[in-house]
Amino acid sequence: MWWGRSAGGRWTGDNARVIVDCAIYQNGCRTEGPEDLSDALDAARASGDAFLWIGMYEPTEQEFEHVSREFGLHKLAVEDALTAHQRPKLEVYDDSLFVVLKPVMYDEAADTVTTGELMLFIGDSFVVTVRHGEGAALAAVRRRLEHEPEVLRHGPTAVLYAVSDAVVDHYIEVAAELQADLEELEAEVFSPNPSDSKNTAARIYGFKRQVLEFRRATNPLLQPMERLAFGEVPFVHEHAQPFFRDVADHLTRASEYIDGLDRLLSDALAAHLAQMGVRQNDDVRKISAWAAMAAVPTMVAGIYGMNFEHMPELRQVWGYPVVVAVMVGICLGLHRMFKRRGWL
Known part of the structure; x- marks a missing residue:
C-alpha cells in the first residue's frame, strides 16, 4: 500500500x-x-x-x-x-x-x-x-x-x-x-x-x-x-x-x-x-544670505586691520563708532532685502 x-x-x-x-x-x-x-x-x-x-x-x-x-x-x-x-x-x-x-x-x-x-x-x-x-x-x-x-x-x-x-x-x-x-x-x-x-x-x-x-x-x-x-x-x-x-x-x-x-x-x-532639491536650495540661499551679511564686517575689519599709518578717520574720535554703524546699517539692509525675497 x-x-x-x-x-x-x-x-x-x-x-x-x-x-x-x-x-x-x-x-x-x-x-x-x-x-x-x-x-x-x-x-x-x-x-x-x-x-x-x-x-x-x-x-x-x-x-x-x-x-x-x-x-x-x-x-x-x-x-x-x-x-x-x-x-x-x-x-x-x-x-x-x-x-x-x-x-x-x-x-x-x-x-x-x-x-x-x-x-x-x-x-x-x-x-x-x-x-x-x-x-x-x-x-x-x-x-x-x-x-x-x-x-x-x-x-x-x-x-x-x-x-x-x-x-x-x-x-x-x-x-x-x-x-x-x-x-x-x-x-x-x-x-x-x-x-x-x-x-x-x-x-x-x-x-x-x-x-x-x-x-x-x-x-x-x-x-x-x-x-x-x-x-x-x-x-x-x-x-x-x-x-x-x-x-x-x-x-x-x-x-x-x-x-x-x-x-x-x-x-x-x-x-x-x-x-529634497527645493529644501537644499532653501538651505543654500539661507547660507548665502548669512554669508553675504557676514562678508561686510569682515571686509571692513580686514581693511582697517592692515596697519597703514595714513588712513582716513584713523585719528578721528568718531571714526570707530561711524565704521561700526556703517557695518550694522549695511547688514540690516541686506537682512531686509533677503527677507523680502524669502531667502531668510
Whole structure:
C-alpha cells in the first residue's frame, strides 16, 4: 500500500508528510474510495462522473515519483513542479494540463510581499495540486467546494476554477492593503515636517521592489486566464468559460491596480526628490544670505586691520563708532532685502 488513512483520518504511509488531503468526488460529493492510489484512480475513471483530488506539499522527487507514474504526468511538468521558481503559465500536454499560479502574501508589519507557488495537474478524472511555500493553503478552497456540490459536479475544471478564483481574489485584497500603506507613505512625503529624507527614499524604493514582486505574480497570469476563458483548452468543461472570464476580469483589475501603485510610487519618489532639491536650495540661499551679511564686517575689519599709518578717520574720535554703524546699517539692509525675497 502506498498511502491510506488511519481511523482518526490522518494520512499514513511512505508519503504521509507531503499528502495534505486526498479524496474521490462523485456527483459533487466527497466519497470514501479505495485506499490504494491506483485503485482510487481506476474507480474514478470507471464511474464516469467522479474524479480524484490529491493535494501535496513540497514533495521530493522520490515522493512524487509514484504519483507522476500513476497519473501519467509529463516529465517536463513534473520537473517544473518539483523545482518550483516558475512563472505563472498554462501548458497543455497529451494527458493533462499543467497550470502554475503564484499566490501572494503581504506582511504588513514588515512591509514585505512574498510569493508562494501552486501547481495544478488537471486530467480527465484527476486533479493533483503541489504547493510550495507557507501561503496558499487549499484547505479552505476544498471546504468551500465541498459545500457547493453543483460546482463540484463539473469535475476537475471546478477545482481549477476555485483555486484560480481564490488566488486572484487574494491579489485584490493584498493590493488594497498596499494602497493603504502607500497613502501613509504619501502623507509622509508631503508632510510639512518630513522625517529623515534618506529613510523616506529607502522606504519608497523598498515599496517599489515589493510591487515589482507582486507584478511578477500577476502579469504573466493574464494570458493563461484568457486562454481558459476564451480558448478551447482540453480537460476544461466548455460551460466553465464564463467562470474563467470572471477570474480573468478580476485578474485584469488586480493588474491595473498594481500598475497604478507602481506609477504612484514613481510619482511619490519624484516628488520626494524634488522636495529634497527645493529644501537644499532653501538651505543654500539661507547660507548665502548669512554669508553675504557676514562678508561686510569682515571686509571692513580686514581693511582697517592692515596697519597703514595714513588712513582716513584713523585719528578721528568718531571714526570707530561711524565704521561700526556703517557695518550694522549695511547688514540690516541686506537682512531686509533677503527677507523680502524669502531667502531668510
